[in-house]
Amino acid sequence: DADVTQTPRNRITKTGKRIMLECSQTKGHDRMYWYRQDPGLGLQLIYYSFDVKDINKGEISDGYSVSRQAQAKFSLSLESAIPNQTALYFCATRSNTGELFFGEGSRLTVL
């Protein structure tokens, strides 16, 4: 079983719909991240969290929100999805030695 699990793996939705991507981890790491990956652009940081009480914006947070429900759970929401949010989304956790571990990804298509 994957240490960092994302659901759903694939989602197709329409413009204006609210979408939630969920992430859970069994690695026991405090730090969790949400990244977006677009072809040719690499990974861009959306939000990150040190612990349940700590949420920080990344470089592309507009149009997104997050919730850290527990140490093991970090969800990403799109309040009103738009087509240019079509991308591959990754959750990641960070170890105390600085290693970043990624989930399998959630492919989102906004029509």
Added chain:
Amino acid sequence: GQQLNQSPQSMFIQEGEDVSMNCTSSSIFNTWLWYKQDPGEGPVLLIALYKAGELTSNGRLTAQFGITRKDSFLNISASIPSDVGIYFCAGHLTGNQFYFGTGTSLTVIP
């Protein structure tokens, strides 16, 4: 955000050949990470490097943390078809900002 310079962008090699790719940065890092990503899948951590000059192996993979702390390379020896994928580096200094390479697409011809 800042991306690291990674080269080459793509490689087409024969099975059995060795592969070398590298990442360079204008900033120093405390940690270099190397990942492999298959299409539509999450990046998988291959090797982590923690100090300048460090040379670390993982099976047929070898990576080094450059002395200047601004570069790193990854070598794959005796490539096999399952090595196909996109390889990218990541650099980390402090805090929560990681910087990612632009990726090297590797194709192995049987």
